[in-house]
Amino acid sequence: MATFTPPPTDTMRAKLLLAAREEFAAVGITGARIERIAASSSSNKAQIFHYFGSKEGLFDALYAQTLAETLALxxxxxxxxxxxxxxxxxxxxxxxxxxxxxxxxxxxxxxxxxxxxxxxxxxxxxxxxxxxxxxxxxxxxxxxxxxxxxxxxxxxxxxxxxxxxxxxxxxxxxxxxxxxxxxxxxxxxxx
CATH class of the missing domain: 1.10.357.10 (Tetracycline Repressor, domain 2)
Incomplete structure (x- = not known):
């Protein structure tokens, strides 16, 4: 039987942030649903909370990343x-x-x-x-x-x-x- 090998941390984090970007950009923080972000990233709610602590923590990480990318660009x-x-x-x-x-x-x-x-x-x-x-x-x-x-x-x-x-x-x-x-x-x- 094959064993499950989780994706590398940075890969999972990147997938979560990408899914979050689409969700938050469309409906904001209040309208965003962790379940949709998890499904879109082929992950689960537990991963989101593990990496970011909360929906607001995920948004803040995404916001900081977006600004850093803009400054680099x-x-x-x-x-x-x-x-x-x-x-x-x-x-x-x-x-x-x-x-x-x-x-x-x-x-x-x-x-x-x-x-x-x-x-x-x-x-x-x-x-x-x-x-x-x-x-x-x-x-x-x-x-x-x-x-x-x-x-x-x-x-x-x-x-x-x-x-x-x-x-x-x-x-x-x-x-x-x-x-x-x-x-x-x-x-x-x-x-």
């Missing part, structure tokens, strides 16, 4: 914030679940204690903006954190619009939408 370039915003926009278009997870996080986990990894990443990015301001590469008209926030939100503009607003700009082609983001950030950092 689109590293901050304080010397060219317009193009950085364009690349962030591209990432939002290519990975629509990421923006949905951010929205669910803000709605359902906004009152939770800040995630240390995210806080540290944000602090590094703000410090990078501040260095560029001190070097004269970026204007000092806005505080570094505010400038970074505006750039990030301009980059996400098209992925955060309502369906009603989208009807006003349906003719705008994807390349033009990206250019609008780049131009808006360029105007923001113009001296």
């Amino acid at each position: 689109v590293p901050l370039d304080a010397e060219d914030l317009p193009e950085y915003a364009g690349r962030l926009h591209d990432a939002a278009v290519q990975r629509p679940w990421a923006q949905r997870l951010v929205t669910w996080y803000r709605l359902e986990r906004g009152d939770a204690a800040p995630m240390e990894a995210v806080v540290a990443s944000n602090a590094e990015a703000v410090a990078e903006i501040e260095r560029a301001q001190r070097a004269g590469v970026l204007p000092r008209t806005l505080r570094p954190a505010v400038l970074l926030g505006l750039v990030v939100h301009l980059a996400a503009f098209w992925s955060e619009t309502s369906p009603e607003f989208d009807t006003l700009v349906t003719a705008m082609m994807p390349a033009r939408r990206r250019q609008v983001v780049v131009d808006a950030v360029a105007a923001l950092v113009r001296r």
